[in-house]
Amino acid sequence: MDGYLISIAGNIAAGKSTLTQALEKRSGGKIVSFLERVDYVKENGYLQKYYEAVSAYDRLKGKKLTGKDRASFLEVKEAAEYWGYKIQETYFLSRLLDLGVLSEMLREGQSVAQDRSIYEDQIFTKNSNNNEYITDEDYRRYLDLFDLVMANKPVPDLIIYLESDVEALKSRIMERSRGEEAELADPANHYLSNLNDLYRPWIMKSGFPYLIIDTEEIDFRTGKGLEAVVQGIVQQVPGAQTLFE
Numbered sequence: 237m238d239g240y241l242i243s244i245a246g247n248i249a250a251g252k253s254t255l256t257q258a259l260e261k262r263s264g265g266k267i268v269s270f271l272e273r274v275d276y277v278k279e280n281g282y283l284q285k286y287y288e289a290v291s292a293y294d295r296l297k298g299k300k301l302t303g304k305d306r307a308s309f310l311e312v313k314e315a316a317e318y319w320g321y322k323i324q325e326t327y328f329l330s331r332l333l334d335l336g337v338l339s340e341m342l343r344e345g346q347s348v349a350q351d352r353s354i355y356e357d358q359i360f361t362k363n364s365n366n367n368e369y370i371t372d373e374d375y376r377r378y379l380d381l382f383d384l385v386m387a388n389k390p391v392p393d394l395i396i397y398l399e400s401d402v403e404a405l406k407s408r409i410m411e412r413s414r415g416e417e418a419e420l421a422d423p424a425n426h427y428l429s430n431l432n433d434l435y436r437p438w439i440m441k442s443g444f445p446y447l448i449i450d451t452e453e454i455d456f457r458t459g460k461g462l463e464a465v466v467q468g469i470v471q472q473v474p475g476a477q478t479l480f481e
Contacts, residue, residue, distance in 0.1 A: 239347035240476060241338065241390055242267070242469065245356050245439065246398035246451075247431050248420065249408035254456045255398065255465065256349040262462060266479045268341070270350045273334055282326060284416035286319040287427075290369050291419040294426070297368070313368070320369030324361050324378065331357065332385065339390050347479055353392060355442065358382070359434050367430060393473050395446045396465065397439045402429045404452065445472050 242259070244252040256269035293316035296309050331354035341348055365375040405428050409421045420427055439446050447468040454461025470477045 237345060239342045239345050240267075240393045240473060240479065241342055242347070242349045242473075243353035243355070243392040243395045243444075244349060244351055244398065245353070245395050245435070247400060247405055247428055247435060248417070249405045249412065250398040250400045251408075251451055251456055252351045252398060255396070255462075256351045258456045258459070258462055259349040259465070262466060263347075263479045267347045267349050270334070270338060270341075270348050272351050273330065278416070281416070282319075282323055286323040287416060287419040289315040289319040290364075290367070290427070291422075291425060292316070293369070294367070295424075316369050317371055317374075320364045321371075321374045321378075324357065324364060324370065327360075328354065328357050328378075328382070335389060342390055350392075353395070354386070354389075355392070355395075355444075359431065359438050362438075363430050363434055366434075392444050393476075394469060395439060395442065395444050396468070397435065397446060397448045398451050399436065399448055400432075400451045402432060447472055 244255050246252050253269075253271055256271060259267050260269040289312070292312050296312055299309075331352075335354055338348060338350065361370065361375065361378055364370040365372065370378070406421045406423075409417050419425055436448070439448065447465070449461070449465060449468075451461075454464075456462055466480055470480065
């Protein structure tokens with residue numbers, strides 16, 4: 237029998253990695269946590285360059301510019317579009333490789349809690365297109381590639397969406413102090429808010445079984461709220477109670 241695939245979804249700093257590890261511990265190892273493995277992105281500074289490029293573009297969008305300022309704006313826009321597509325392409329390919337590893341684990345009967353599945357990429361890419369970080373042409377190309385490549389790939393038995401308000405996300409980003417995320421904590425930055433607007437509609441239309449968890453009153457680091465998640469998994473996924481016995 238194949239293992240169960242539980243995908244943990246949520247905005248940046250929602251607590252996905254913490255929950256995947258907590259589920260592994262709570263299940264006594266019957267569930268293995270599978271964290272994002274995108275070292276190439278971080279080692280080459282792609283993420284910081286992306287955030288800086290799109291934040292610079294957002295600051296200039298809508299302003300009346302002339303002369304040199306207009307030329308500078310076009311350079312900023314070009315950089316945002318370059319990094320907008322490059323970051324999504326890189327993440328997609330990285331997660332596609334991860335999916336190959338996951339597929340083998342599931343075939344061998346190993347159940348997995350995954351920190352952000354490849355299907356969640358659709359949210360980030362749509363956000364990039366909505367905000368002009370990815371051109372309409374590149375967005376269509378991405379969607380065509382996604383549909384082609386993802387045919388017959390494993391799908392989640394359950395998606396757990398960790399819903400968080402933007403202020404809480406920014407507070408956690410400041411607390412964990414990752415240099416590449418500094419732009420996101422700026423009060424004037426709307427990147428996290430834009431993503432939040434897309435998450436719930438995507439989850440509800442995804443076609444996958446889902447569980448929405450409000451993270452305001454929970455802390456998976458201390459175990460607070462974990463049992464409610466476990467019960468949600470058991471209720472949503474037939475046979476999953478064996479993972480926690």
